[in-house]
Amino acid sequence: MALRTGFISIVGRPNAGKSTLLNALLGQKLAIVTHKPQTTRTRIQGVLELPLRKKAKGDPGRAMSQIVLVDTPGVHKPETQLDKRMMQEVHDALESRDAVLFLVDVTHRLPAEQATGDGEQVQEVKVRTLGQHKRALSKAEDDFALQLVKRLDCPVILVLNKIDALPKSALLPLIAHWTSLHEFAEVIPISAKKKEGLELLLDKCVALMPEGQRYFPKDQLTDQPERFLVAELIREKILMLTGEEVPYATAVQIERYEEPASMKKLRDGKLPVTKIAAAIVCEREGQKAILIGNQGSMLKKIGTSARKDIEGLLGTRVFLELFVKVQEEWRASRGFVEDLDWRRQLEQIAEKQQRDRSLAEQRNGAAEAAAEGDGDAAE
Numbered sequence: 001m002a003l004r005t006g007f008i009s010i011v012g013r014p015n016a017g018k019s020t021l022l023n024a025l026l027g028q029k030l031a032i033v034t035h036k037p038q039t040t041r042t043r044i045q046g047v048l049e050l051p052l053r054k055k056a057k058g059d060p061g062r063a064m065s066q067i068v069l070v071d072t073p074g075v076h077k078p079e080t081q082l083d084k085r086m087m088q089e090v091h092d093a094l095e096s097r098d099a100v101l102f103l104v105d106v107t108h109r110l111p112a113e114q115a116t117g118d119g120e121q122v123q124e125v126k127v128r129t130l131g132q133h134k135r136a137l138s139k140a141e142d143d144f145a146l147q148l149v150k151r152l153d154c155p156v157i158l159v160l161n162k163i164d165a166l167p168k169s170a171l172l173p174l175i176a177h178w179t180s181l182h183e184f185a186e187v188i189p190i191s192a193k194k195k196e197g198l199e200l201l202l203d204k205c206v207a208l209m210p211e212g213q214r215y216f217p218k219d220q221l222t223d224q225p226e227r228f229l230v231a232e233l234i235r236e237k238i239l240m241l242t243g244e245e246v247p248y249a250t251a252v253q254i255e256r257y258e259e260p261a262s263m264k265k266l267r268d269g270k271l272p273v274t275k276i277a278a279a280i281v282c283e284r285e286g287q288k289a290i291l292i293g294n295q296g297s298m299l300k301k302i303g304t305s306a307r308k309d310i311e312g313l314l315g316t317r318v319f320l321e322l323f324v325k326v327q328e329e330w331r332a333s334r335g336f337v338e339d340l341d342w343r344r345q346l347e348q349i350a351e352k353q354q355r356d357r358s359l360a361e362q363r364n365g366a367a368e369a370a371a372e373g374d375g376d377a378a379e
């Protein structure tokens with residue numbers, strides 16, 4: 001059987017479990033995951049190599065394949081420049097793809113609570129009204145996300161996620177509901193967290209891929225350089241450790257990234273060291289105070305837990321230096337938001353390296369010319 005290759009974008013509302021699914025399919029943590037919505041801000045590509053599974057009794061087999069999975073930010077109505085950038089990332093991921101996984105969090109549509117007795121009536125009515133309001137909001141957000149996939153001309157698989165948190169009897173009405181709204185290529189219930197239903201999902205994905213050549217070398221996991229994965233790990237800790245507006249008003253920029261010259265252990269048996277300095281950018285002095293914490297306690301917590309994860313990722317020891325900067329209303333600044341994009345930062349790093357190289361060449365050239373001049377004078 002020939003190799004099947006293609007791009008599959010994972011889209012859905014914030015918090016649906018898109019990044020959890022990407023990590024589960026890859027068997028490695030590539031995207032950060034938190035319980036807060038709008039965790040992912042850029043599209044993240046993960047390269048999945050699947051070996052051939054031969055036909056057997058009751059198993060049609062599976063072709064050898066390379067699937068490029070693309071995790072995206074949650075679909076939401078944009079308010080700030082940052083939101084617009086996030087939605088642009090979703091649109092970009094939908095441009096170049098062979099199939100799409102539309103991920104739905106099944107726990108969003110649990111039936112309304114039932115009133116239990118006279119004594120609790122007032123309380124129940126209140127709760128129910130709030131529930132109804134939430135559900136109306138939720139429906140508007142579902143519709144908004146669905147509109148995006150309705151426009152696509154590629155197969156869309158409906159992936160009902162978090163079935164571990166739903167009574168089995170609630171699944172069928174949900175499937176009926178969603179399939180009445182759109183003609184999906186397949187409907188697959190899964191639990192990304194518990195890794196249930198993933199093999200079936202992969203079988204369906206591979207079947208939809210065209211035959212072709214690999215897009216990435218066999219052993220490449222992602223197109224995202226380590227320094228940006230590091231920035232994301234720091235942002236994950238901020239999302240987990242701070243509340244209210246702070247996580248949303250925060251960005252992380254790597255200011256210095258020095259890899260060890262060799263990955264060999266040092267003479268004292270210790271692992272080599274990667275030196276990293278990162279700026280945590282927030283919008284207000286109040287947020288800065290929260291991020292630093294009492295006598296630097298919060299910054300220390302963020303640093304310690306991020307460092308552990310980064311050491312695991314890089315396989316070296318890590319010296320991590322964090323500082324907090326205020327950049328007022330950065331989320332409203334198009335230029336700043338664009339500068340945060342790692343693809344753009346990579347370009348800037350490459351341009352700087354090119355400038356440094358030409359400067360060095362010019363300097364060398366001038367030094368050689370001066371040396372030749374000296375030589376001429378001496379002759």
Ligand SMILES: Nc1nc2c(ncn2[C@@H]2O[C@H](COP(=O)(O)OP(=O)(O)OP(=O)(O)O)[C@@H](O)[C@H]2O)c(=O)[nH]1
Nearest residue numbers: 014015016017018019020035038039040074192193
């Ligand atoms: N119970 C349960 N929880 C899940 C499952 N998949 C994801 N979650 C949880 O849902 C929350 C959101 O997961 P993410 O993977 O960050 O969701 P996302 O869709 O990437 O979210 P954004 O990046 O904000 O759009 C986390 O708390 C996950 O642990 C699942 O299968 N079952």
Ligand SMILES: [Mg+2]
Nearest residue numbers: 018019039040
């Ligand atoms: Mg995510």
